[in-house]
């Protein structure tokens with residue numbers, strides 16, 4: 443399988459700060475590719491540029507062989523790239539199910555139809571769509587909460603709801619920005635299992651995460667950022683023993699604890 447996503451010499455400048463500095467990246471189709479690095483090293487900025495939420499200062503992004511630089515984020519979602527956000531982005535005044543239904547919008551023929559008489563095919567599409575969203579909630583372990591307001595759920599479940607909404611767009615590539623943040627240690631396994639099942643469906647996953655045990659156990663490949671530069675890339679085994687990575691991010695303590 444080839445590369446589903448390529449970052450070609452991406453730089454991003456915020457005034458005097460070079461948040462990304464010539465980042466080159468290739469994500470193998472069907473893999474779990476993680477981005478790690480210290481706080482402020484440019485991980486979220488990279489996701490923003492890849493998903494078109496932010497314009498790169500220089501460089502280009504190629505999705506499935508097509509240069510997507512210049513396209514709107516919504517267009518990129520239709521092309522099969524979906525994401526979640528580091529700072530949870532869910533609709534607080536909608537139920538859990540309604541939140542996932544929002545994710546279906548790019549895939550619906552009858553977008554938002556407010557006609558007095560609703561054609562039969564629209565009713566059928568709505569029913570099929572609702573069933574599909576329930577299946578996605580079930581897949582994410584959230585079906586029992588479908589009629590609840592998301593703010594009544596624990597934070598970890600709200601994070602999974604965001605994943606459910608992203609899955610509703612039928613992505614080929616899913617970018618998760620710190621999905622385990624705020625998840626109690628005892629529940630990280632459930633999230634890990636969900637990400638692996640997403641991979642089994644053939645969806646490529648890009649993951650930003652600070653929980654290194656999780657990153658090491660599920661990643662096929664890891665890229666390491668430091669001060670906006672990619673300082674290393676490789677398999678978990680290669681990364682955990684890379685002196686540059688230990689120096690910049692993992693620290694000696696982490697290495698000693700693992701030996």
Ligand SMILES: Nc1ncnc2c1ncn2[C@@H]1O[C@H](COP(=O)(O)OP(=O)(O)OP(=O)(O)O)[C@@H](O)[C@H]1O
Nearest residue numbers: 456459461479480481482483484485486487488528
């Ligand atoms: N919109 C912005 N305007 C100005 N500076 C920004 C902006 N977004 C990010 N930065 C800066 O760019 C740098 C990289 O930030 P980014 O959020 O990408 O880091 P990160 O690796 O995701 O960190 P964390 O692990 O804390 O989430 C930081 O110094 C940050 O303050």
Ligand SMILES: [Mg+2]
Nearest residue numbers: 485486487528
């Ligand atoms: Mg971040």
